[in-house]
Amino acid sequence: DQQVKQNSPSLSVQEGRISILNCDYTNSMFDYFLWYKKYPAEGPTFLISISSIKDKNEDGRFTVFLNKSAKHLSLHIVPSQPGDSAVYFCAASSGSSNTGKLIFGQGTTLQVKP
Amino acid sequence: NAGVMQNPRHLVRRRGQEARLRCSPMKGHSHVYWYRQLPEEGLKFMVYLQKENIIDESGMPKERFSAEFPKEGPSILRIQQVVRGDSAAYFCASSQDREWSPLHFGNGTRLTVT
Numbered sequence: 651d652q653q654v655k656q657n658s659p660s661l662s663v664q665e666g667r668i669s670i671l672n673c674d675y676t677n678s679m680f681d682y683f684l685w686y687k688k689y690p691a692e693g694p695t696f697l698i699s700i701s702s703i704k705d706k707n708e709d710g711r712f713t714v715f716l717n718k719s720a721k722h723l724s725l726h727i728v729p730s731q732p733g734d735s736a737v738y739f740c741a742a743s744s745g746s747s748n749t750g751k752l753i754f755g756q757g758t759t760l761q762v763k764p
Numbered sequence: 765n766a767g768v769m770q771n772p773r774h775l776v777r778r779r780g781q782e783a784r785l786r787c788s789p790m791k792g793h794s795h796v797y798w799y800r801q802l803p804e805e806g807l808k809f810m811v812y813l814q815k816e817n818i819i820d821e822s823g824m825p826k827e828r829f830s831a832e833f834p835k836e837g838p839s840i841l842r843i844q845q846v847v848r849g850d851s852a853a854y855f856c857a858s859s860q861d862r863e864w865s866p867l868h869f870g871n872g873t874r875l876t877v878t
Contacts, residue, residue, distance in 0.1 A: 684867075686869075692871050692872075693768070693855050693857075693869035693870050693871045693872050694807070694869045695869070696866045696867065696868060696869075699864070699866050701864060739806060739807070741807075750795055750797045750812055750859050750865075750867050751797070751820060752799075752807075752809060753809070754807045754808070755806055756805070756806045757806055
């Protein structure tokens, strides 16, 4: 039972354009959501997070949107850069006392073409 | 300002041997988590520890796997009598002792069982 789903295994975008990565979840108890970026042979790097009391959070070129009624979140990267090429994972947790027990999606491989 | 340190980066063991994976959390972080990524899958939670305490081990296989985070020294993930199916990337992560603290991951230990 995949509680966090990233339905697009891959995405290709031109440099300078917007990248939109999507994530759906099924567990309504999730209240904290995160996006991680991962390069080959490295660990995931934290990008941005959002709690369920918000519907948007911005940090530089990265914005995360949360639609609780649709159980959907998305990561927008504007403008996309070739260095953004990596695998992106969304993750979710429930219960603020243990926000480190994360459920991860399968990942989306983003390729940003120069 | 070191991040989460894991060693070794690569570990090769024959079936039946023991594997010991070590993790030093980021400075100031008191919560440690272990995750496993099997080939072609996302990261899966294994165990959550604080100093000298296992808080949540709901993701740990019932046999052969154990984890500790002693008062002094790194956290250790121990796999006894390894089998081929244990071949995976094992990631350690740490976080601060506060609500909504994101996880920061190490670069992982890639275990290969021959």
